[in-house]
Amino acid sequence: MNLEKILSISGKPGLYLLKVQTRTGFVAESLLDGKKVTVGLRSNVSLLSEISIYTNSAEKPLTEVMRNIAVKEDNGPTAISHKEDNGKLIAYFQEILPDYDADRVYPSDIKKVLNWYNMLQSNGLVSKEEPKTEATDNDKEKQVEEAVSDSIEEKVVAEKPKATAKKTKTKKE
Incomplete structure (x- = not known):
């Protein structure tokens, strides 16, 4: 059961499915009748997952x-x-x-x-099944550290100037 995109909007009956986020708010679809509504940033909205x-x-x-x-x-x-x-x-x-x-x-x-x-x-959004176990916090931290170090290495390699042969004139003595 994933309640990540299910919303309760204060002042509006029922629950809503988050469809699109915009600059001024978002568009949600009612689970009761399927109608789409736009919700501004000033509305009191709660994610069921929270x-x-x-x-x-x-x-x-x-x-x-x-x-x-x-x-x-x-x-x-x-x-x-x-x-x-x-x-x-x-x-x-x-x-x-x-x-x-x-x-x-x-x-x-x-x-x-x-x-x-x-x-x-x-709406078929409820399940008695246990959620799939995700990686532990330590595993997630390791993945983040590896991704950061990989991106840093790529950046260092990309920024490293290529060695070019300079022609220098030598004075004859």
Whole structure:
């Protein structure tokens, strides 16, 4: 599940898929009706990949919460509507994320997560599969260092002047 290009735009219903970034903002496509909208830089926009849910021990990325729902529902829509009463929503969310912080995660947040999950699921963007393991941070750092050193070596070789034979006159004594 990749939420890198999925947006929530304040004041607009639903979720949006980032299409094109422009100088003055960006163009996004609604996951609800497929219409494209332009969004200025002054709009309050959140990337779903940057959102986390408070737990008693640490923050849990929204991607993991969505994966937990997908596992529980076997990649299907949620068994409970986001319009249910707060007691049912809290009981369902405790099954998904047992250690969530009930003091900082409100029923409105739970409704939003369940609504988002159902939107993503209907568009085929939800998966219960674990993401492919990427290179570790040390591997990434090594790759960056190698790339930088390679580019420096290329630059040094390119800037090195070619040896040219100069003709000098010698005085005869």
